[in-house]
Amino acid sequence: MRRLISAQCALPRIRAEIEIPGGAPGWLGWLVATGPAGAVVGVAAGGVPVPGEGEVYALAVADDSRRRGVGTALLAAASDRMRTYGAHDQRVELPAEEDPALPFYAHQGFSPLGPTRWSRLLS
Structure with a gap:
């Protein structure tokens, strides 16, 4: 989570996103x-960058909060949220082919599109 926060929550990145009109x-x-x-035990971020x-x-x-349903709930x-904005499928890009999160995403119904890109239908 520290790695994610340091990469995604850096002030210059947040400032740049805020300054985008709309x-x-x-x-x-x-x-x-x-x-x-x-205390924060989990975070998720997402969007619908392409229609659907x-x-x-x-x-x-x-x-210390893994395997307690936090990731599943997030x-x-x-x-x-994505369904509300018209998404009918969902994708995720993992940092590595043997990423430790692979079993989680597979259990959630994702299947591989490529070595690090996974997808599932949203019902």
Whole structure:
């Protein structure tokens, strides 16, 4: 999650996205999951950059909160948002071919389009 935050939440990047007239094309924003004490335990970001195609830009869960449904809940919430904006399928680009998140995405119904690109239908 630290790597994701340092890459995606850098102030210059956020400033650039904010300064795009009307917002970044297709950007639906961040979703944040917190634990009982209010600490962030997971984040997801996504959008619909191309009509009909949702894109998961980021999904991360803190190590001590994994396998507790946080990632599944965040993906479901992001998927609902994408459906609201007309997405009928969803894609994700993973950083590596043997990414540790592959079993999660496969379990969620994603199938490979290429070595690091996965997709699923949104019903």
